[in-house]
Amino acid sequence: MAEKFYLTTSIAYINSSPHLGFAKEIVMADVLARHQRLLGKEVYFLTGTDEHGAKISRAAEKTGLPVEKFADRNAEKFRELAEVLNISFDDFIRTSDKKRHFPGAQKMWRRLSEKGDLYKKSYRGLYCVGHEAFVTEKDLLDGKCVDHGQTPEIIEEENYFFKLSVYTERIKEAIVSGELVIAPASRKNEILSLLEEGLEDISFSRPARDISWGVPVPGDPEQTMYVWGDALANYVSALGYGQEKETLFKKFWPADLHIIGKDILRFHAAVWPGMLLSAGLPLPKKILVHGFITVNGQKMSKTLGNVADPFVLAEKYGAEAVRYYLLRELSSFGDGDFTEEKFKESYNANLANGLGNFVSRVNKMILQYFDGAIEKPAPAALAAVPVNLEEVFIFKKETVEYFPPDYLIENFFIPEYQKAMRELDLQKTGDIIWRLIGMLDGYIQDYEPFKLVKKDKEKARAVLWQLAFGMFWIARLLAPFLPSTAEKIFSILGVSGDAKPEKLKIFRFKEHKGLFPRL
């Protein structure tokens, strides 16, 4: 039975169009999902949308659409983005889905309630009629609401609260012990220092008259669930938690990995574990926290008009190029900057001149000198064409022996790649692939197979086999990142992507038009 792997992105709030930041998150998740599948695991990859709240009802009103229609329309954009970027998600959950999501969110509520962790408390605050919501002093100018120009009323209302404070120590223990891993370490420290100060109970519901667009609190029609109990529960509701049969839930929970942005760290690393502990459910194993993307060094904002639109980029440059930029040019953990100039530079340097050109030159030589069919030479012949280790950086100095590419791929590149994957450092994983490309480009230079073929055809065959074999592995390692490019390379090589490397006996090369034309 295959080991399971359950991973999720955060669910996107649908009050605006998908931007590059969400694209990055979902692409990262996709790479990890594809990688885990290639490792033979049974993967369940969830993404989706967070659709409730007063903000959405108000936005819907402005467009004149009923809120359900508005939500359908906006949620669809996120699903489209996933499709455009070739995301291999298994499921797409929407929190407005009454059949799929509500039962899970409500079951979780009942569990917390049965545990005695939900209690009613009156809340006193400044209520703005225009907002139909509480506002803080921050929203006021001269004591009046900035948006509505009205003086807010002081209103007292009853809400449910969740006893998050009770779980502070347990959560801290889980994070310190590694039961719940937070990556990178800087984010772990951040959340630990927050836990050090102690968690406060949090407001868990709102009166239904203020927020009708949401999940009703079980047994109290006057109240609607506030964001935590609703949105966070998507991770279990999508698996059928609260349904008659909880088959998927039983199989896949706990999550192996939640991928989130830094802005929602505390909800995932504090509130969500608290809820799960209260409900008596296991904690997720790992949370990967990524940063934000700026555009030309500035925060993306609608008013600045600098929102980088992933649809436009994919349309213009192709989904693979967008995936490449998000994964390799941006840190997997920190913030990053997008500019179209850098995008093009990186595309030309690495996709066109690097990967594309390498495939092209190997392809051409093998077509020209061997009619496209290159057979595997004897082991001795393969060992006789080592890489010049001056270029290889790795086994340097202490080793005097020389190694051929197939040996280095197996003993250096693959282990390093696996290691970077385990560390969830996708950027580094990409670096390793491009180091391999660089090594093989140098290898062509050293042996000059285009000259060698006239003097010693058998040796040239060994060199070109090594290059073709290297190309096969490049496609292999690339498959989670640029799946359709990897497929193209396999097709050029005339082999299937899941071929056993040690069983390969011959590559039958085909003509192709370049992988990535220069910009």
Add this chain to the structure above:
RNA sequence: GCCGGUGUAGUUCAAUGGCAGAACGGAGGACUCAUAAGCCUUAAAUAAAGGUUCGAUUCCUUUCACCGGCACCA
């Protein structure tokens, strides 16, 4: 205000108590299988000031700048 982090080449990032590396971009060169790509060579950097040390970019202190978190005021 408190806590934490960061500051290295034009840019993005490495590393180290003992000659500071890479990639992209720049400059030059020899080649031609290739997408005028690739290869080789080359210029170019430790924010500032003190301290510890034979030696500090690394450790310590201060200043400055930026980032993150928390809190407070409005």
